[in-house]
Amino acid sequence: MGKVVVLISADAExxxxxxxxxxxxxxxxxxxxxxxxxxxxxxxxxxxxTLAAEYEPDAGVIFMQGGWGKIAAAGSTQFALDRWxxxxxxxxxxxxxxxxxVNRGETLLVDRTVVYDIVEQMGxxxxxxxxxxxxxxLSWLGDRLPYTARRSLLVSADRDLLVEDLPLLKERYGAIAxxxxxxxxxxxxxxxxxxxxxxxxxxDLVSPAGxxxxxxxxxxxxATGEIMQRLLDELPDWVAHGLCRQA
Numbered sequence: 050m051g052k053v054v055v056l057i058s059a060d061a062e063x064x065x066x067x068x069x070x071x072x073x074x075x076x077x078x079x080x081x082x083x084x085x086x087x088x089x090x091x092x093x094x095x096x097x098x099t100l101a102a103e104y105e106p107d108a109g110v111i112f113m114q115g116g117w118g119k120i121a122a123a124g125s126t127q128f129a130l131d132r133w134x135x136x137x138x139x140x141x142x143x144x145x146x147x148x149x150x151v152n153r154g155e156t157l158l159v160d161r162t163v164v165y166d167i168v169e170q171m172g173x174x175x176x177x178x179x180x181x182x183x184x185x186x187l188s189w190l191g192d193r194l195p196y197t198a199r200r201s202l203l204v205s206a207d208r209d210l211l212v213e214d215l216p217l218l219k220e221r222y223g224a225i226a227x228x229x230x231x232x233x234x235x236x237x238x239x240x241x242x243x244x245x246x247x248x249x250x251x252x253d254l255v256s257p258a259g260x261x262x263x264x265x266x267x268x269x270x271x272a273t274g275e276i277m278q279r280l281l282d283e284l285p286d287w288v289a290h291g292l293c294r295q296a
Contacts, residue, residue, distance in 0.1 A: 053288055054135040056115040057277075058122060058142050058230040061270050063114045065277035070112070078132075080125040081114030110288065111135070115230065118207050119164070122230035126237040137244050137288065140234050141280045143273050144203060144249040145210050147218075148256035150225035151199070154276070158198035159247035160185050163222050164232035165214075166206035183235040185245055195286035201225055203249060205232030209263070210255045226251055246287065250276030 057063045063081065067073070073084035087109055111133055115125035129138065144157065151157070164181040167174075187200070204218055204227040218224040231247050238245040252272035253262040262269040 052136045053110045053139065054129045054133050054137075055110060055112045055139045055141060055284070056122075056125065056129060056234060057112065058115045058140065058228075058234075059117045059273075061273045062142050062277055065274045066112060066281065068274070069278060069281055073112070078113065078125070078128060080116045080121055080128060083111060083113040085109050085111055115140075115234070118229050119205065119233040122233035123237050126234045127241075130238070130241050130243055135243070137246060138234075138238055139284070139287070140231065140245070140247045140249075141277065141284065142228065142230070142249050143252045143276050144226045144228040144231075145260065145262075146226045146251040146254045147210075147215055147224065148254040150219070151201075151251055151254075153251055153254055153261075153272075155251045156196070156198040156280070157201045157203060157226055157249045157251065158187070158194070159203045159231055159235070159249060160187055160200050161202040162232040162235040162247075163202065163204045163224070164206065164236070165204045165218065165222070166208065181232060181236055183232065183239050185235055185239070185247065187246075189244060190246075190290065195290045196283050198248065203228060203231045203247070205229060210260065212255065212257055212259060215255065215257070248280055248283075248287070250280060252276055 057066050073086065076083050113125065113129055115122055146153065162183045163178065167177050169177040202222060202224060204222055204224045206227065207229060210227045228249060231249065235245060235247065252269055253260060
């Protein structure tokens with residue numbers, strides 16, 4: 050137990066995980082709930098996860114509720130690293146995409162994060178943005194991935210994407226999607242030199258006309274459930290791939 054820790058950030062994402070794994074023996078942390086699972090024996094829907102013996106199936110996987118927003122994300126990431134010292138830290142979750150740049154339902158394999166809601170008016174703005182920008186080393190994954198995923202930068206802020214921010218985010222950072230937590234998770238993980246995998250599914254799109262899920266949270270919840278089920282279904286192969294290449 051403790052070789053892999055899977056951080057789940059938003060409340061809706063965690064609820065989806067709990068619905069898919071209803072028999073989990075729940076523990077608690079300062080940031081929410083957590084549970085351990087032997088991934089080779091976990092039933093999700095009608096699919097049984099498998100993890101071959103050579104990939105240390107007895108090590109177990111910790112699923113931890115990290116909490117929404119940068120503050121909870123940073124704190125829970127450090128907590129997870131200190132308590133379990135995992136070989137692999139995974140963040141599964143959702144993000145909002147820029148219409149015309151990414152497809153709804155697409156999985157993003159995050160290789161860089163930018164925290165963009167920093168407003169510096171006394172010094173060098175770009176210097177402060179760069180301080181919390183994190184490049185995630187994914188060389189350990191190799192070129193052959195277990196599933197199709199688009200390598201991408203992800204921008205993070207303690208707010209949903211604003212329509213008026215889209216042009217600047219695309220021009221300045223080359224952004225195609227955004228979330229609330231990935232920037233903080235990546236920054237903390239890199240300072241501990243932890244091996245990190247962030248997979249985020251696009252639940253909804255934002256355009257100059259507005260966001261598909263804005264004012265329609267039921268749509269977000271439905272899409273979140275679908276995204277989280279797919280990510281959980283695919284997780285055993287990502288874990289096996291990651292641990293195998295670390296061996």
